[in-house]
Amino acid sequence: MLRLHDYGNSGNGYKVRLLLALLGLPFTRVEYDIDRGETRTPEFLRKNPNGRIPVFELEDGRCLAESNAILVYLAEGTRFLPEERFERALVLQWLFFEQYSHEPNIATLRYWITHRLLDDDRHAQIEGKRRCGYAALDVMERHLEGRRYFIGERYTVADIALYAYTHVAGEGGFDLAQYAALRSWLGRIASEPGHVPITQL
Amino acid sequence: MLRLHDYGNSGNGYKVRLLLALLGLPFTRVEYDIDRGETRTPEFLRKNPNGRIPVFELEDGRCLAESNAILVYLAEGTRFLPEERFERALVLQWLFFEQYSHEPNIATLRYWITHRLLDDDRHAQIEGKRRCGYAALDVMERHLEGRRYFIGERYTVADIALYAYTHVAGEGGFDLAQYAALRSWLGRIASEPGHVPITQL
Incomplete structure (x- = not known):
């Protein structure tokens, strides 16, 4: 197993x-x-x-x-990863964007807040992480305007990776109200056949 | 071109x-x-x-x-990326390690110090980044003990990615003296046929 x-x-x-x-x-x-x-x-x-x-x-x-x-x-070998070389590279581009520009800001604030880990050292970092987190959301919003998914108009692992912490960004104090394209994409991912919520462990 | x-x-x-x-x-x-x-x-x-x-x-x-x-x-299709599925995944594992656990600490301190960007806000972050940077070097050292390269005993893009900021970690104030396996690996990478230094732009 x-x-x-x-x-x-x-x-x-x-x-x-x-x-x-x-x-x-x-x-x-x-x-x-x-x-x-x-x-x-x-x-x-x-x-x-x-x-x-x-x-x-x-x-x-x-x-x-x-x-x-x-x-x-x-x-690999499934519909969630393109075969074409440049499209595969774009999937990787967004996966690295997620781990470098998105997760350390949006996921980390969610973790600190929901786990009550905000000591003085972390309090001092909130503003910087808030700014960088919104910058990542801005990049996603601009990219999604006029697109249904991140790469090649199909659901790939890039969407899965970016969905994971974006759909719970509110738990880290991020307001998604101004992000229309992003919210539309979040709804699209949640309605994919076979979707499971983050709470289904 | x-x-x-x-x-x-x-x-x-x-x-x-x-x-x-x-x-x-x-x-x-x-x-x-x-x-x-x-x-x-x-x-x-x-x-x-x-x-x-x-x-x-x-x-x-x-x-x-x-x-x-x-x-x-x-x-893709060169000797720097394995064909075998699990080995390719291990290359990606180390590439994501580099961008999440290594670069934001070791490269960022190098950048702040060499560009004289250490304002109060950044000064407060030095200790945390120093600790996390050494933790990343510790992980690399333990992995390299008894190995010549990161994956499959061959030079791959995982080595290239990790070499880039490790070999200039001293510019960020990191002391590599205690990392014998890591220093041996750095020397191995630098002596690869066709190697160029970071200063050769």
């Missing part, structure tokens, strides 16, 4: 859960409490030396870390 | 320059001064709406952003 090492309503874990559901692949979910350091044990570090969920474990025990790498691995 | 939109001794730009050199692909380099906002002009934003170098422009004018996406695009 495929195993997903995961945590609560992590958006990074959700990306993989959502794609597995869309692909109809059964898997076992193994839960870790990241606030209690359960991903920093020697046993977990053998699965991912970087000590983070999600980790995807194949039936033979080989492990793969980094949510967006797992998405591409699972999507 | 292929065009690389780039900036000075950017490590992200260097990744692409190094791979292009290793592949023997001629290209034109277009230089932008990021400190003067030259990547935030309407003209540049048409190439990359996220306003960042590097951007790789094909002969037909199509543009690709995100250094690690450009690496994978260029490496």
